[in-house]
Amino acid sequence: MTKQMFRSFASALAVGASLFATQALAKSDITIAMQLEPPHLDPTSAAAQAIDSVVYTNIFEGLTRFMGDGSVVPGLAESWEISEDGTVYTFKLHDGVTFHDGTTMDAEDVKFSLDRATAEDSANAQKALFAGIESVEVMGPLTVKVTLSAPNGNFLFNLAWGDAVIVAPESIENIKTNPVGTGAFTFGEWVQGDSITLNRNPDYWGEQPALETATFKFISDPTAAFAAMMAEDVDVFDNFPAPENLPQFEADPRFQVLVGSTEGETILSTNNKQPPFDDIRVRQAVAHAIDRQAIIDGAMFGYGTPIGTHFAPHNPAYVDLTGKSAYDPKKAAQLLADAGYEKGLETTLHLPPPSYARRGGEIVAAQLAEVGIQAEIINVEWAQWLESVFKGKDFGLTIVSHTEPMDIGIYARPDYYFQYDSVDFQTLMNTLNETTDPDERKKLLGEAQRLISNDYVNGYLFQLAKLGVARAGVQGLWKNAPTAAIDLTEISWSE
Amino acid sequence: MSRNLILGAALSSLVVLAALVSFVWTPYDYAALNIPDKLQPPNAQHWFGTDHFGRDMFSMIMVGARTSIAVALVAVGIGMALGVPLGLAAAARKGSWLDEVIMRGNDLVFAFPSLVIAILITAVFGAGAINAIIAIGIFNIPVFARITRGAALSLWEREFILAARVSGKGAARISAEHILPNVANLLIVQGTIQFSLGILAEAGLSYVGLGAQPPTPSWGRMLADAQTMVSFAPHLALIPGLAIIVTVLGLNLLGDGLRDWLDPRIRVARA
Numbered sequence: 001m002t003k004q005m006f007r008s009f010a011s012a013l014a015v016g017a018s019l020f021a022t023q024a025l026a027k028s029d030i031t032i033a034m035q036l037e038p039p040h041l042d043p044t045s046a047a048a049q050a051i052d053s054v055v056y057t058n059i060f061e062g063l064t065r066f067m068g069d070g071s072v073v074p075g076l077a078e079s080w081e082i083s084e085d086g087t088v089y090t091f092k093l094h095d096g097v098t099f100h101d102g103t104t105m106d107a108e109d110v111k112f113s114l115d116r117a118t119a120e121d122s123a124n125a126q127k128a129l130f131a132g133i134e135s136v137e138v139m140g141p142l143t144v145k146v147t148l149s150a151p152n153g154n155f156l157f158n159l160a161w162g163d164a165v166i167v168a169p170e171s172i173e174n175i176k177t178n179p180v181g182t183g184a185f186t187f188g189e190w191v192q193g194d195s196i197t198l199n200r201n202p203d204y205w206g207e208q209p210a211l212e213t214a215t216f217k218f219i220s221d222p223t224a225a226f227a228a229m230m231a232e233d234v235d236v237f238d239n240f241p242a243p244e245n246l247p248q249f250e251a252d253p254r255f256q257v258l259v260g261s262t263e264g265e266t267i268l269s270t271n272n273k274q275p276p277f278d279d280i281r282v283r284q285a286v287a288h289a290i291d292r293q294a295i296i297d298g299a300m301f302g303y304g305t306p307i308g309t310h311f312a313p314h315n316p317a318y319v320d321l322t323g324k325s326a327y328d329p330k331k332a333a334q335l336l337a338d339a340g341y342e343k344g345l346e347t348t349l350h351l352p353p354p355s356y357a358r359r360g361g362e363i364v365a366a367q368l369a370e371v372g373i374q375a376e377i378i379n380v381e382w383a384q385w386l387e388s389v390f391k392g393k394d395f396g397l398t399i400v401s402h403t404e405p406m407d408i409g410i411y412a413r414p415d416y417y418f419q420y421d422s423v424d425f426q427t428l429m430n431t432l433n434e435t436t437d438p439d440e441r442k443k444l445l446g447e448a449q450r451l452i453s454n455d456y457v458n459g460y461l462f463q464l465a466k467l468g469v470a471r472a473g474v475q476g477l478w479k480n481a482p483t484a485a486i487d488l489t490e491i492s493w494s495e
Numbered sequence: 496m497s498r499n500l501i502l503g504a505a506l507s508s509l510v511v512l513a514a515l516v517s518f519v520w521t522p523y524d525y526a527a528l529n530i531p532d533k534l535q536p537p538n539a540q541h542w543f544g545t546d547h548f549g550r551d552m553f554s555m556i557m558v559g560a561r562t563s564i565a566v567a568l569v570a571v572g573i574g575m576a577l578g579v580p581l582g583l584a585a586a587a588r589k590g591s592w593l594d595e596v597i598m599r600g601n602d603l604v605f606a607f608p609s610l611v612i613a614i615l616i617t618a619v620f621g622a623g624a625i626n627a628i629i630a631i632g633i634f635n636i637p638v639f640a641r642i643t644r645g646a647a648l649s650l651w652e653r654e655f656i657l658a659a660r661v662s663g664k665g666a667a668r669i670s671a672e673h674i675l676p677n678v679a680n681l682l683i684v685q686g687t688i689q690f691s692l693g694i695l696a697e698a699g700l701s702y703v704g705l706g707a708q709p710p711t712p713s714w715g716r717m718l719a720d721a722q723t724m725v726s727f728a729p730h731l732a733l734i735p736g737l738a739i740i741v742t743v744l745g746l747n748l749l750g751d752g753l754r755d756w757l758d759p760r761i762r763v764a765r766a
Contacts, residue, residue, distance in 0.1 A: 223722045242723040244547070298530040298548050362709050363548065366528045377709050379622060 027493040028212040030474070032486055033225065033234040035241050035354075037193065037218040040176035043162040044117060047125035049403060049484035052162035053238060054196055054216050056485040059100075060165035060181035063091055063110065064156050068490070070314075070405075070482035072160045076105065076182060086151030086436050093142040097205040099168045100186045107138040113166045114146065128409060129158040132433070153436035157406070162483065184209045184489050194218065198488070210476075210492035222355065229255070229469055236470040236477065238486050241355060243301040249469050258468035260479035261314045264401035265307055266356055268364060268459030271395055273419040276345050283456035285335035286397075287325035289371040290364060296462050299359035304462035309449040310408050313463050314480070317445040321453040325460065332371040344372030347396030351377060352385045356464060357399040364399065364459075390417045401464045405483050408445070411452050420457045500752025506745025510738075514560040523551035525558045526710045534728045544730045547720065552730070555712040556738050562624065562713045563742065566706070567693030569628045571686055574635020579682065581636070582643025583674060586651060587666040598644070601637035609634040610699055617705035624707040631696045635689050642685050646678040680757040684750050691746035698739050714739050 038050035043060060057065055065075035074080075077091040097105040114136045117124045124130070132148040132155070139145050148155065158164060171180035179187050184204040188197035196216045200209060217234055219225045222242035228234050229249070239262075240246065249255040268290065276282045292306040305313045308321030336344070351361040358379065365375045375397055380388070389395045402410070412429040414421035428451065432444045453460070466481045476490035517525075522542070529549035537544040543552035585597040613630035620626050647670070650656060659669050700706040701715025709716070714735040721731035 226723060226726075244724050245726075248726060294528065294530045298528065298533065359547075363528055363530075365710060366526060366548075369526075379704055379708065 027473075028210065029214070030211055030236065030488075030491060030493075031215045031217055031234045032236040032238060033217045033219045033228060034238045034486070035218070035220050035225070037220075038196075041179040041187070041190075041196075042175045043165055044113070044167060045123035045125070045176075052484040053486050054198075055179055055181070055183075056162040056165070056483065056487075057183060058185040058198055058214075058486070058488045059179050059183045059187055060162070060167070061183050062159055062161070062165045063093075064160040066160045066405075066483045066485065068478035068480060068482070068487065070480065072157050075160070076110075076166055080156075086153075087148045089146045089148070089155065090139070091144045091146070093144065094205060095142060097182050098203055099171065099182055100180045100201060101168075101171055103168055103170050105166060105168070105182050106141045107144045109166055109168050110144045111136045111138050112169045113164075116167070116172075117164065124163055126161060126163040126404070129161055129163060150434050151436050152433055153438075153441055154406070154433070160483075161405075162485070185214065188213070207489075209489045211488055214488050214491075216486070220353075232471065236468070236474055238468060239481070240467045240469045243303050243355075243465075243467055246301070246303070246467060246469070254472055256470050256472050256474070258466070258470065258477060258479045259303060260466040260468065260481065261305075261312065262401075262403060262464045262466045262481040263312055263405040263407070263483065264403040264464030264481075265310050265312065265407075266304070266360070266399065266401040266461045266464050267310065268461055269389075269395075269398045269400055269418045270458050271393065271397070271418060272421070272457060273393070274396060276339065276341060276347075277396065279339050280456055281335045281339040282341065282345070283459075284325075285332040285339070285371065286368065286373065286459050287456050288328040288332035288335065289368050289373065290325070290459055290461070291327040291367055292322065292461055293327075294367070295360050295363050298363045299356055300462070300465065303465040303467060304356075305465075306462050307460045309453040309460055310402070310411065310458070311445070311449050312405075315406075317442045319446045319449045321449060322460075324453050325456065329367075329371050336372060341372070344374060346374045346376070349375040349377050350385060350389050350395045350398040351379050352382055352398075352400060353379075354401070356401060360461065361399050364397075364461075393417050393419065397459075399461070403464070403481075403484065408448055408452070411448075411457065418458060420452070420455070422451070422455060425451050497752050497755055499748045500756055503745050503748025503750070503752050506741055507749050510560050510742045510745065511564065513557045514564050517554075517557035517561050521551075521554035521557050523554045525550060525554040525712055527551075534724070534731075536728070536730055537734075543734045544728075546717070546731055547724060547728075552717075552734055555717065556714070556734060559712040559714045559717065559735065559738065560742070562707050562711055563694045563697050563739075566624055566628050566631065566697040567690050570631035570693045570696075571635055571689045573628070573632030574639050574689060575682065575686060578636040578639025579643045579675070582640040582645075583647055583670040585640065586644045586647030586674070587670050589648060589651070597640065601640050604634065605637045607634075610696060613696060613700055614703065614705060617700060622705040622708060624711065627697060627700045627706045630700070631693050635693070638685065638689060639682065642681060643678055646681050647674045650674050650677055684754040684757065687746055687750035687753060691743045691750070694739065694742055694746070 034053055036050040038054055039046060039048050041051060041055055043051045043055050061075045063075055063077040064072050067073055076094055076097060078094045079092045081090045099105055114133060118130045118133050132150060132152045134147045134149045137145045167175060184201050185198040186201045188199045190196045198214045200212045219228055225237060225241055226245050229237055246257050250257045270277045270283055272278060296302060296304040306322050307313060308324055311318050349361055349365055351357045361377055365377055368375050389398050409429055410416050411420050412426045428444060428448050435441050435444060468477055470477055473494045475492050475494050478487055532545050532549040533547055535541055535545040541551050543556060546552055581597050585594045588594050616630040617626045656669060656673055659673055697706055698715035701713040702719045706715055707713040717735035718732055725732045
């Protein structure tokens with residue numbers, strides 16, 4: 001081997017090595033784990049959060065969208081005009097937007113999507129979002145006029161939900177298994193029980209994302225979640241199911257931990273129609289029997305913020321009402337005695353699988369037992385919970401986190417599973433919906449929070465924290481969860 | 496008496512004693528949460544440490560022994576109460592349709608993987624100690640039926656049974672008065688083994704959340720709860736794990752020892 005040859009060989013090696021190095025640095029694929037697998041992929045016909053986690057802003061987009069900080073910004077609508085009286089919204093759509101199947105996204109698709117959501121037989125899980133829509137008119141290929149029956153200060157916020165994304169009539173039939181949207185990622189493959197893969201959409205109308213492919217992996221078992229993260233089989237865990245393991249990730253330089261807020265009000269839901277909980281004194285007794293900090297420390301290892309009403313503490317309109325239901329077992333026992341339950345009472349406590357419910361429930365049951373309420377713990381799977389508690393309303397108490405953003409409106413629905421029926425509250429919600437002035441809205445929201453807190457509708461426990469765990473090099477993850485979403489468009493790997 | 500028998504009896508009675516004492520005394524209230532004191536390793540105040548809710552593990556293990564023993568005992572009781580008469584009847588009517596029905600029925604139950612069916616039963620009828628007992632009990636029936644029939648069949652050929660028949664005793668009376676006392680040794684030994692299997696089955700069902708429900712402590716559920724915390728609080732898993740090992744080992748040694756001790760042939764050789 002001549003010197004010359006050796007040199008070129010060596011430089012070829014060096015080039016090869018540096019090529020390899022740049023490839024390693026510019027990683028463009030990511031594996032994101034989440035706990036639950038979506039039942040299908042149509043966000044407009046189911047409440048399952050897992051659907052939105054996969055498809056929201058990635059596959060499907062709406063006229064407006066949420067950002068990671070909770071703000072609402074234009075999505076497919078470039079701009080809009082609101083009429084003087086607040087009832088007519090005229091949206092101007094982005095030009096040149098196509099669906100993944102090549103068809104153009106235009107005003108007709110918007111009308112189709114909104115009409116579908118408001119239709120009599122609509123399967124939309126959040127029909128209330130669209131309730132005020134009177135008509136949708138196509139004014140031009142890129143102009144849509146939406147007329148509301150009354151002004152709705154929340155309308156643009158409502159349109160940002162995953163339930164309000166724009167779908168196309170051409171591809172609606174197979175949306176559940178082959179979702180076709182306008183987003184920066186196209187649907188790739190779904191291995192049932194394991195993962196869903198999305199690929200970059202080269203024809204995306206907006207800015208190209210850094211990632212080329214993203215795989216969503218479903219890992220429901222907390223132990224398996226820990227193992228998968230530690231072995232670096234997954235790069236991100238959207239919301240890590242075992243808070244007790246976070247200190248280990250924090251201490252490990254390979255990982256970063258992102259503790260943020262969610263819209264999940266974790267509550268001890270109470271069947272307001274079932275004796276003895278139809279008596280406000282009993283509900284108040286339950287509220288005073290609960291030591292929130294013990295639940296947060298014991299079940300969530302300190303992650304979570306105490307709440308005294310059904311409202312997210314990071315929202316500017318939040319009112320701290322935890323004092324109304326401060327931990328006071330003596331008062332609780334007294335209230336029970338006043339209500340005629342000196343000898344205590346028996347009830348059931350249905351607990352769905354997440355650890356906030358299972359562990360929180362054990363603590364709640366022990367605390368209730370202290371004041372004489374014997375709550376029999378019944379552990380249920382989600383399907384069973386939906387069937388017997390949510391639909392069947394056959395329960396005394398249950399623990400669940402209500403993760404929809406700004407969902408205090410559920411208290412205005414007397415047939416909702418906890419069956420709170422208050423004319424005052426329903427009137428208040430109607431007034432709120434017709435109010436657009438921000439200060440006035442804030443005041444009304446405060447009143448609404450006080451009203452349900454004064455009526456001790458449910459036991460208010462804590463705001464669920466979002467516990468994200470990721471490899472150290474991952475950037476652009478949402479720290480908070482203003483809505484269920486894993487926005488891939490901002491995610492990249494650092495050098 | 497063999498070493499096995501002594502060691503087995505010692506370990507088993509330790510567990511039974513813990514369970515019995517727990518009715519009148521535990522160091523702490525097993526259900527009392529004390530969150531500020533959570534996850535303490537074993538120390539002078541808490542001999543087995545505390546769990547993730549700050550409950551005293553020693554108290555939980557004691558009461559957990561009660562749960563395990565109660566479930567296993569009743570399950571073995573169900574198996575014996577139904578299996579032994581079935582086995583005696585089948586032997587007494589050897590070759591008849593009754594024998595066929597009983598034994599093929601037993602084969603049927605035996606053919607199912609027991610823990611899977613136990614999970615099915617508790618999943619359909621609801622999780623809880625009672626359903627766990629029934630599920631485990633059902634699978635004990637064929638074990639006792641078979642062993643009883645097998646032993647009884649050879650006894651039926653013996654002269655003293657012939658003598659009893661000649662004297663006019665009916666099959667039912669012979670089974671009760673002559674056969675049963677002579678298979679009792681076998682049943683005691685098998686009962687001990689089944690008892691240890693019952694404890695394992697209860698732990699398994701509780702581990703998947705289908706056994707005794709909280710706040711009733713159960714070794715299997717303690718193990719399941721410990722899973723995500725093993726890396727920083729190993730005592731949470733080690734202690735209930737050891738409790739199960741000690742109990743099952745003790746019962747198996749006891750069963751082995753009893754078999755040797757009660758077996759007439761060995762007894763004769765020893766004398």
